[in-house]
Amino acid sequence: MMPFSQFFFEITFLGHTLIIDSMRIALASFFAIIAYIGYDVTLKPHHSQTAVLPHQSIFKTLFWINGACIFGALFFGKPLWKLFQEYSLISYVSYVNLVFISAAAFCMNQLTTHPTESRSFFWYCIAVGFGYMAIDELCEIHENIDSAIHQILRITESHLTDRIDDAIILIYLIIAGIAILRSRKTLHPYTIVAPILKTSIIYIILMIIWDAGTNQPDVLNMLIKHPYHARILNSQLGVVEELFKTVAEWMLCGIMLYCISIEWNKSSSKISSKKLHQAFVIFFCLLLGITGTIVFLLLPSIPLAK
Secondary structure (H helix, E strand, O other): OOOHHHHHHHHHHHHHHHHHHHHHHHHHHHHHHHHHHHHHHHHHHHHOOOOOOOOHHHHHHHHHHHHHHHHHHHHHOOOOOHHHOOOOHHHHHHHHHHHHHHHHHHHHHHHOOOOOOOOOOHHHHHHHHHHHHHHHHHHOHHHHHHHHHHHHOOOOOOOOHHHHHHHHHHHHHHHHHHHHHHOHHHHHHHHHHHHHHHHHHHHHHHHHHHHHHHOOOHHHHOOOOOHHHHHHHHHHHOHHHHHHHHHHHHHHHHHHHHHHHHHHOOOOOOOOHHHHHHHHHHHHHHHHHHHHHHHHHHHHHOOOOO
């Protein structure tokens, strides 16, 4: 007859496994919902008579790659949040998304630069900004800024001050918003993508709020008495931040593809298709090289995920 202690252990283990599997299914279902909303909003202008997305296949490819990586990370990560940590699968997926956006913005800069017109640096700034965000994704620049603020100002780490890095991300978003508002005239030809941009910004704001809420388990500690259970659940719920971020990123990829298509269809666009592709590849590879160099230099201090 099976000892009671062994029976109790097996029942507890089975219950824990069922809870984890249920969480995986719940997170996958949640991702499917927000991904469908993002997909529908992004492709909706394509069905109108005022906008066409010739690069729809590129966007769909990005959609399926991102989706496959997210579902793979959700169902094969052990523990559940392992592949969503820094220097793991989803971190690299996010990096590639940001590099794609940056390179596409550089192409827009090439398309919108005309010798007879006043030069606008908006798209160049967007390219540099997202290039910085891509490097930040792997090198954790905003986390290091957070640490530097603690050291310089001699701030004692607490549940509140540990959320400074989330405030830094919010500052990034505010800077981007100011840049967009100041460049409304430049962006007027691309108003068709406004609903996509608004939805992606909502996802980014939700990402920041969720990250701030799950940065430390103190919020769940108020609801769950057992600290260990609160910490485990907090780690699982922290995955939602990455779900919002991934969907927002490939929606921004879709925005860039729309803008390139709109600008390309203008009669004033003189750059050849070959040169445009070359510009994209060169800038993409340049960002990879810069990131690789920084990571190599910082390698001894980077806590690579095991």
